[in-house]
Amino acid sequence: MSSTAVRMGCLLLMLLSSGCATLRTLDAAKPGAPVIYAGTRLDLYALNNGCCAEARFGAEAPQYPGLDLPASALLDTLLLPFSLATELGVSLGVSGGL
Template identity: 45%
Template structure:
């Protein structure tokens, strides 16, 4: 099994981030304060794919225009952000000196 190179991974994440419809970025920017940020972009895409009526009310943003195309990039970016979003959701704070 061939592993994906670091540069390809960075390119995929950059394309997702720069695209106008990246659900992860939209979720981070527009989500309500009490919203769990764990896999927020993937959840927004899931709602948009299933034509759920209240995506904008629930997540603070509309789903992307092409949620099936955005799903993979959002899933990868959400997975990379998991070490940040998990403590945020659990309310863990880290003190720095």
């Protein structure tokens, strides 16, 4: 196994252990909380020493927001159509869970 693969694996483990901001905000369901790019915004809020992430976003910021930021930005971009639909009040009929 190359050293690059080991480094990437360690980085991935650190991201998973700190929790993904996008996934945290998806479960928040707080009225008035940001929906579009919510995870990215939560990471940036934490990086700028925001005081009350739970009150503003309905979720706690990840332990390492700088490491989580690229992954959250990517996931927020992939989920952008759903976020826009939610913000506009369009029901897509999508449900999750078991």
